Amino acid sequence: MKLTKLALTACIATALTFPAVSSFAAPLKGADVSWMSEIEANGISFYNRSGVKKDILAIMKEQGMTAVRLRVWVNPADGWYNSTQDVVAKAKRAKAAGMKVMIDFHYSDTWADPGKQTKPAAWANYSFQQLMDAVWNSTIYTLQAVKDAGVTVDWVQVGNETNNGMLWGDGQASTNMKNYAWLTNTGYNAAKSIYPNSKVVVHLANCHDNANFRWIFDGLRANGGKFDVIAASSYPTNATGYTWQNANTACLNNLNDMVSRYAVPVMISEIGVPWDHSQAQTIVKDMITKLGQVSGSKGLAIFYWEPEARPGWKGYTLGAMDNNGKATAVWDAFK
Numbered sequence: 001m002k003l004t005k006l007a008l009t010a011c012i013a014t015a016l017t018f019p020a021v022s023s024f025a026a027p028l029k030g031a032d033v034s035w036m037s038e039i040e041a042n043g044i045s046f047y048n049r050s051g052v053k054k055d056i057l058a059i060m061k062e063q064g065m066t067a068v069r070l071r072v073w074v075n076p077a078d079g080w081y082n083s084t085q086d087v088v089a090k091a092k093r094a095k096a097a098g099m100k101v102m103i104d105f106h107y108s109d110t111w112a113d114p115g116k117q118t119k120p121a122a123w124a125n126y127s128f129q130q131l132m133d134a135v136w137n138s139t140i141y142t143l144q145a146v147k148d149a150g151v152t153v154d155w156v157q158v159g160n161e162t163n164n165g166m167l168w169g170d171g172q173a174s175t176n177m178k179n180y181a182w183l184t185n186t187g188y189n190a191a192k193s194i195y196p197n198s199k200v201v202v203h204l205a206n207c208h209d210n211a212n213f214r215w216i217f218d219g220l221r222a223n224g225g226k227f228d229v230i231a232a233s234s235y236p237t238n239a240t241g242y243t244w245q246n247a248n249t250a251c252l253n254n255l256n257d258m259v260s261r262y263a264v265p266v267m268i269s270e271i272g273v274p275w276d277h278s279q280a281q282t283i284v285k286d287m288i289t290k291l292g293q294v295s296g297s298k299g300l301a302i303f304y305w306e307p308e309a310r311p312g313w314k315g316y317t318l319g320a321m322d323n324n325g326k327a328t329a330v331w332d333a334f335k
Contacts, residue, residue, distance in 0.1 A: 024293060027288065028067055030067030030304075031069070032304070032305045032306055033060070033068055033070075034069070036056050036308050039309070046325055057094065057097040058097070066098075067099055068102070071106055072106065074120035075120055087103065088149050091103075091153075092151060094151070101153050102154060102155040103146065103157065107187075113161045117159075117164070120134075122134075131170055132182060135183055143156065153195050154199065155198060156199075157201040159183075162184075177219040184227070185224065188200045199229050201229040201230075202227040208242060208246075210250070217258070232270075233268070234251050235273070236273065244279070248283070248287050252290040255294050259294060259295050266298055266299055270304075271287060271304055272305045272306070275330075280320075280329065284333035285333040307321070307327075
C-alpha cells in the first residue's frame with residue numbers, strides 16, 4: 001500500500017542497489033493453508049501433481065514444503081474457521097506431519113490488511129490500556145492452547161500486513177506510531193512468555209515498496225518496537241507499475257536493505273500468482289532463488305498463500321489447484 005503523504009522519497013526503492021550475490025542459501029519452504037479445514041468441510045478434495053487424491057499436507061511435503069502458516073481471528077463470524085480451536089486442530093495436523101508452524105495474529109474478527117485493520121467488535125470501545133490487555137490476553141490464549149496440544153510454534157506473526165499499523169484508529173501508525181509500537185511489543189512479549197524460543201515476526205505487504213518498509217520499521221525502532229524477523233507479502237503480478245521481474249528484483253533489494261538496516265533476518269510470509277498464469281512456476285522459482293541470495297544467508301523462509309484453493313474459492317484466483325482440484329505446475333517451484 002502506498003502511503004503517499006508519508007512516503008520518504010519516490011525513488012528509494014529504485015535507487016537501492018546491491019552487489020551481485022553468487023552464494024545461495026536455500027530458504028525453508030511452506031504455505032499458508034488456513035482455508036484447508038473449511039475447504040475440506042465443503043467436501044472438496046486435493047490431488048497431487050500426478051492426480052492422486054491426498055491430504056493437502058502430504059502434497060505439500062511431496063513438493064518440498066516443510067512449514068505451515070495459520071491465521072487466527074478473535075471472534076470469527078461463523079464461530080469456527082480461523083478461531084483458536086480451528087487453529088489448534090490444524091496445528092496438530094501439521095505437527096503430526098513433521099512440519100514447522102507459524103501462527104499469524106490478525107487481531108481482528110476478519111481480514112486485516114493494508115486497507116483495513118478493524119478492531120474486534122468486542123474491543124471497539126476499549127481504552128488504549130484495555131486494548132493492550134486484550135492483545136496480551138488474546139495472544140496468550142491462542143498460543144497456550146496450541147502449546148497444550150503439544151505443538152511447538154516456530155514463528156509468531158504479530159499483526160498482518162501492518163503497512164499502516166494495526167487495530168485502527170488507536171494503533172494506526174500514521175496517527176500514532178508509538179501506539180503501534182506498544183501494541184506490537186505487547187504481542188511480542190506475550191508470544192515470548194509462552195514460546196521463549198519462537199521468533200516474532202512483523203509483516204508488511206508490497207515487498208517492492210521499500211519506502212513503506214523503512215517508514216514502518218524506522219518508526220518501530222524509534223519507539224522501542226521489538227521484532228525478530230521482518231516479513232513481506234509479494235504478489236509479483238499484482239505490483240502496480242512493475243513487471244513481475246522488476247517486482248521480484250525490487251523485493252530482493254528491499255529485503256537486503258532490511259537486513260542491513262535493522263540486522264534481522266527476513267522472510268516472504270505470502271506469495272501468490274494467478275492459478276493459470278503461464279509463467280507461474282518461473283515467477284515463484286525466481287523469488288525463491290532471490291530469497292536464497294539475501295545477504296548473510298538471512299532469507300529464512302517463503303510461504304505460498306492458500307495453494308489448496310481452487311479457482312474462485314471465496315473469489316480468490318491465486319491458489320495452486322486447477323478447477324478439478326489438481327496441483328498446478330507452480331508447486332514444482334518448491335521442489
